[in-house]
Amino acid sequence: MRLNHVILTFLSSLLMSCASSKATNAQVPTNGDGIKQIAADAYIYAYPLVVNATTREVMTAVPRPGREKAPMNQLANQRLPPTSNSTITYAEPDVLNSTAWLDLSKEPLVIDLPDAGKRFVTLSLVSAWGEVFAAPGTRTTGGQKKQLILTGPQWTGTVPTNMQRIVAPTNSVWLVGRTQLKSSADYDRVYRFQDNLRITTLSEYGQKIIKPMSVNFNLDVDVRTPILDQVDNMDARNYFSAFASELRKNPPAPTDGAMISRLAALGIFPNKDFDYDALPAHVKEGLNSGYFAGQSQFADFQRGTPNLRMVNGWGHPILVGSYGGNYKARALMKKLGFETAAPQDMTFAKASVDGRGERLNGGFKYLLKFPKNQTPPVNGFWTVSLYNTRKFFVPNALERYSLGSDDHLKVNADGSIDLYVQAVSPGKNLESNWLPSPPSEDFNLVMRMYWPQQSVLDGKWKIPELEKIPEFKNLSENLN
Numbered sequence: 001m002r003l004n005h006v007i008l009t010f011l012s013s014l015l016m017s018c019a020s021s022k023a024t025n026a027q028v029p030t031n032g033d034g035i036k037q038i039a040a041d042a043y044i045y046a047y048p049l050v051v052n053a054t055t056r057e058v059m060t061a062v063p064r065p066g067r068e069k070a071p072m073n074q075l076a077n078q079r080l081p082p083t084s085n086s087t088i089t090y091a092e093p094d095v096l097n098s099t100a101w102l103d104l105s106k107e108p109l110v111i112d113l114p115d116a117g118k119r120f121v122t123l124s125l126v127s128a129w130g131e132v133f134a135a136p137g138t139r140t141t142g143g144q145k146k147q148l149i150l151t152g153p154q155w156t157g158t159v160p161t162n163m164q165r166i167v168a169p170t171n172s173v174w175l176v177g178r179t180q181l182k183s184s185a186d187y188d189r190v191y192r193f194q195d196n197l198r199i200t201t202l203s204e205y206g207q208k209i210i211k212p213m214s215v216n217f218n219l220d221v222d223v224r225t226p227i228l229d230q231v232d233n234m235d236a237r238n239y240f241s242a243f244a245s246e247l248r249k250n251p252p253a254p255t256d257g258a259m260i261s262r263l264a265a266l267g268i269f270p271n272k273d274f275d276y277d278a279l280p281a282h283v284k285e286g287l288n289s290g291y292f293a294g295q296s297q298f299a300d301f302q303r304g305t306p307n308l309r310m311v312n313g314w315g316h317p318i319l320v321g322s323y324g325g326n327y328k329a330r331a332l333m334k335k336l337g338f339e340t341a342a343p344q345d346m347t348f349a350k351a352s353v354d355g356r357g358e359r360l361n362g363g364f365k366y367l368l369k370f371p372k373n374q375t376p377p378v379n380g381f382w383t384v385s386l387y388n389t390r391k392f393f394v395p396n397a398l399e400r401y402s403l404g405s406d407d408h409l410k411v412n413a414d415g416s417i418d419l420y421v422q423a424v425s426p427g428k429n430l431e432s433n434w435l436p437s438p439p440s441e442d443f444n445l446v447m448r449m450y451w452p453q454q455s456v457l458d459g460k461w462k463i464p465e466l467e468k469i470p471e472f473k474n475l476s477e478n479l480n
Contacts (some may be wrong), residue, residue: 033287034265034286035265035266035285035287036289036293037290038262038263038265039266039289039291039294040288040290040291041262041296042243042263042292042333043239043291044297044298045233045256045259045327046240046292046316047298047331047334048130048240048330048331048334049129049130049247049250051069051130051227051335052129052172052174052246053092053128054230054231054242055174056174057218058221058222058223059257060217061223062217063214063216063217064213064214064215065077065397070099071101071215072102072103073102074100075098075099075197075199076098076099076415077097077098077195077197079096079191081095081096082393083401087390090387090446091392091393092178092385092448093385093401094181094381094404094448095178095179095401095450096190097179098123098175098177098179098194099174099175100174100175101174102150102172102174103171104151104173105152105171105172105173105249108149108150108151108152108155108201108202109149110148110202110205111123111136111197111199112145112147112196112198112352113136113137113141113145113147113197114192114358115145116143116179118143119180119189119190120181120231120450120451121143121177122137122138122341122346122450122451123136123176123480124175124340124341124342124345125150125168125173125174125175125339126173126174127172127173127250128170128171128173128249129169129170129252129253130330130331130333130334130339131330132340132342134166135342135345136164136166139345139451141164146232147162147163147164148164148166149166149202150168151165151167152171153168153169153171153251160202160284168254170249170250171250172250175199176340176341177197178341178450179193183246192422194408209290228335235288235291236292237276240287240291243268244273244274247268247270248270248271252270253324255256255325258335259327265283266279266283266286267279277346291477298332301328302332304336305328305329305332307333309459311462311463312355312464312465313353313357314350314465315349315350315353315355315447316347317338317347343452344451344452344457345451346448346449346451346454347449348446348448349446349448349463350444350446350447351445351446351447351463352444352445354366354465355467356470358468359442360421360437360442361441361442361443362423362438362439362440362442362443363439363440364422364471365421365424365468365470366420366466366469367421367467367469368384368419368464368466369416369417369419369467370416370417371464372414372415374461376447376461377452377456377461378449378451378452378453379451379452380403380451381404381406382447382448383404383447383448384403384404384445384446384447385401385445386401386421386436386443386444386445387443387445388438388443391444394436394437394438394441396436397436400434403419403433407432410432417433419433419434419435420434420435421435421437421445421466422436423437
């Protein structure tokens with residue numbers, strides 16, 4: 001990715017306090033262009049917070065837990081891996097997800113993490129600002145049973161004995177859990193793990209409380225329009241009102257002091273209600289024009305900022321994890337949906353071209369060859385999944401959508417492993433290594449590496465390029 005080095009270090013050295021007194025005493029510029037630029041910058045700064053708030057509203061607008069949505073502080077457990085009928089883009093076929101939206105504003109939550117044994121498990125905890133701040137699971141806390149207490153940023157109570165405390169930087173937290181699914185015979189064991197993964201308020205922990213069969217929820221939430229479209233369709237008033245409301249509940253980072261001081265020019269403070277109607281006319285005008293300018297600047301940044309570093313035809317994500325003052329990068333990762341795992345737990349690479357840079361297409365056959373002892377170096381597991389250009393799985397007779405380290409792959413005599421990516425069978429004796437592609441259609445591959453070793457993270461290990469297998473005509477055709 002060709003990123004400005006300025007972006008990568010932007011505001012990283014700022015250590016200014018976010019004290020409300022500084023924000024309150026900040027001078028409000030009278031220049032309309034100045035307010036417009038502040039509003040444009042504020043649009044990008046606020047983007048993850050507004051998207052997460054909208055996502056939370058949609059994903060919790062249900063009366064009881066399901067497989068994709070659940071009320072606040074309750075888990076939604078995926079029970080079957082996605083298939084070719086799935087509407088999830090770039091779905092992960094070799095894990096079952098457990099997700100929850102958590103509210104820590106009233107009291108802490110206790111997370112019972114069951115014994116995972118030798119199974120890879122990770123629970124990504126994502127702040128309201130879109131950054132993974134903790135990832136309890138196999139890599140960080142081990143596979144043994146754990147009791148975790150998740151507290152909000154201002155909580156000052158006593159942590160119960162034998163509980164490991166995790167302090168969240170915001171009161172709103174998105175939990176995204178991934179549990180390794182090793183085979184079709186593994187469902188019941190994963191289900192038991194999910195059933196024993198529990199979230200309880202601290203005041204109710206250890207008590208026998210009968211939960212209601214259903215809870216009240218907001219019937220006015222738009223659950224049909226895609227979330228990003230809902231955010232894009234907001235006007236300046238609704239966007240900044242949503243931002244200001246979330247800002248009061250979810251404190252900014254200590255390094256955000258400069259931005260918080262500038263927000264005072266828009267009438268936005270971390271400790272006050274936002275009143276759009278009470279703003280002076282010139283501030284309203286600057287807020288509205290700056291909103292559209294921010295959208296335009298963000299779109300330009302997205303178009304001009306490749307988000308993948310290309311090696312051997314595989315694109316590796318660059319901007320993931322913690323962003324500091326890199327607000328544009330943080331907003332972009334939120335828009336792309338790349339922020340739900342720390343790279344130390346799961347990283348990926350995407351291929352849409354072969355080693356010669358030609359578009360992958362099911363009309364050709366491809367070989368992905370791993371030399372001896374050169375399969376992806378991971379402490380967890382790895383997979384290669386195939387998707388069509390619409391980012392969905394491709395129907396095939398084997399109902400196979402990925403291959404990886406948990407599969408019984410055939411090993412060559414020299415110790416290498418060949419994966420065959422093609423529309424037709426490579427032969428019965430090689431079908432264990434066959435990843436079916438769509439006949440005569442373009443497609444993409446995604447390699448995921450769970451708990452990757454350092455050589456993956458620093459780029460020393462490289463995924464082999466996809467080799468197009470040459471097709472030879474028979475002798476009679478060559479003589480024509």
